[in-house]
Every structure is written in C-alpha cells, then in structure tokens.
Amino acid sequence: GENVEQHPSTLSVQEGDSAVIKCTYSDSASNYFPWYKQELGKGPQLIIDIRSNVGEKKDQRIAVTLNKTAKHFSLHITETQPEDSAVYFCAASRADSWGKLQFGAGTQVVVTP
Amino acid sequence: DTGVSQNPRHKITKRGQNVTFRCDPISEHNRLYWYRQTLGQGPEFLTYFQNEAQLEKSRLLSDRFSAERPKGSFSTLEIQRTEQGDSAMYLCASSPRGEIQYFGAGTRLSVL
Numbered sequence: 001g002e003n004v005e006q007h008p009s010t011l012s013v014q015e016g017d018s019a020v021i022k023c024t025y026s027d028s029a030s031n032y033f034p035w036y037k038q039e040l041g042k043g044p045q046l047i048i049d050i051r052s053n054v055g056e057k058k059d060q061r062i063a064v065t066l067n068k069t070a071k072h073f074s075l076h077i078t079e080t081q082p083e084d085s086a087v088y089f090c091a092a093s094r095a096d097s098w099g100k101l102q103f104g105a106g107t108q109v110v111v112t113p
Numbered sequence: 114d115t116g117v118s119q120n121p122r123h124k125i126t127k128r129g130q131n132v133t134f135r136c137d138p139i140s141e142h143n144r145l146y147w148y149r150q151t152l153g154q155g156p157e158f159l160t161y162f163q164n165e166a167q168l169e170k171s172r173l174l175s176d177r178f179s180a181e182r183p184k185g186s187f188s189t190l191e192i193q194r195t196e197q198g199d200s201a202m203y204l205c206a207s208s209p210r211g212e213i214q215y216f217g218a219g220t221r222l223s224v225l
Binding site: 004006032034036041042043044045046049089091093098099100101102103104105106 | 117148210213
C-alpha cells in the first residue's frame with residue numbers, strides 16, 4: 001500500500017521568512033495530493049491540493065510543487081505570519097481507492113514574531 | 114454552521130465499556146470517511162461509506178468496531194469492549210466526489 005513520509009517533523013521560522021515542508025510517496029498510482037492544516041483542538045483543514053497532471057499550484061502565500069518522477073511533493077509558505085503556526089499534514093490518494101487518504105506524520109510549524 | 118459535525122467532542126470511558134460516536138456530514142455529500150488519529154501522528158483511514166453502503170474497511174478496524182450510515186446521511190462509529198489502546202481522536206470527513214474531504218473537529222476518546 002501507499003506510504004507517505006514527511007519532513008521535517010518540526011520547523012521553526014521567523015515571521016516573514018519562508019517555510020518548506022517535503023513529502024515523498026511510494027505508490028506511483030497516487031494522483032491526488034492535498035495538504036491540511038490542523039490547529040490545536042480542531043480537525044484538519046484543507047489548505048491546498050494538487051493533482052498529478054499539474055506540476056505546481058499557487059494560492060496567495062501558499063504553493064505546492066509535485067515531482068511525479070521522483071515521487072515527492074512540497075508545500076511552500078512565504079511571508080509567514082504567527083497565525084501560520086499549526087501542524088501541517090501532506091496526504092496522497094489514488095483514483096481507484098474511493099478517495100482514501102494516506103497521511104504523512106505531520107510537521108509542527110512555529111512562527112516566532 | 115454547515116460543516117461536518119461530530120458528537121460528542123470528548124468521551125471518557127472505562128475499559129470494557131461500549132462507546133458510540135456520531136458524525137453529521139455536510140448536506141448532500143454522499144461520501145463519508147472515518148479516520149483515527151493518535152498523538153503526534155497523521156490520521157489513519159478506518160472506513161468509507163458511499164451513501165449507506167460501507168465499501169471499504171481498514172485492517173485497523175477490528176471486530177470490536179462497527180460503523181453504520183443507515184439512511185446515507187449521518188453515521189455512527191461504535192467501539193465495543195473498549196481498550197486503552199483505543200484512546201485516540203476519531204475524525205469524520207465528508208466529500209461530494211471523493212477527492213476534497215472536509216473534516217469535522219473530531220471526538221477525543223480517553224479509555225481509563
């Protein structure tokens with residue numbers, strides 16, 4: 001089955017700097033890659049996603065890149081703000097899996113003022 | 114609020130007791146998922162419903178676990194004879210087409 005690895009497990013950045021989180025996946029049939037943000041006491045919230053027919057997607061300060069050949073994808077957050085502090089999860093799913101998501105272990109991001 | 118609703122938010126129970134959680138998905142979302150999340154880990158898939166049909170169950174879902182979605186709307190997850198290892202956050206998500214999933218706030222279970 002699919003295995004998703006996520007690095008780093010913790011990331012501390014100064015406000016205004018950029019943050020990058022990287023994930024690798026094992027199943028070449030995976031074709032959908034969402035990123036979720038989870039704040040304390042809340043459920044995961046989708047922040048951006050990318051499909052395998054696209055190499056890069058951007059939404060304001062957030063961007064995701066996908067390298068299908070290397071089977072890795074990354075989340076980029078620019079101009080970080082204190083409210084970006086949270087746990088971020090990458091995930092992957094394949095078209096024939098009913099949308100079942102396989103998550104990475106998460107990255108705790110701390111943005112210091 | 115039209116998001117995914119889960120109740121209760123917290124449940125404390127003694128080992129050996131049965132517990133039941135409820136999930137109300139976003140209206141007209143025909144796909145519903147249950148995940149389990151332990152501390153410091155990402156959510157792990159438990160089971161999936163399309164309308165009222167349970168189409169997939171993870172090996173994580175032992176025979177003490179049962180899930181239903183009787184009318185294709187809300188769903189329940191029951192754990193019988195709870196064990197300390199069942200302590201976790203149980204998350205429900207719904208989706209209109211199986212890709213973008215919207216999560217509820219979860220039910221945190223503590224088994225003493």
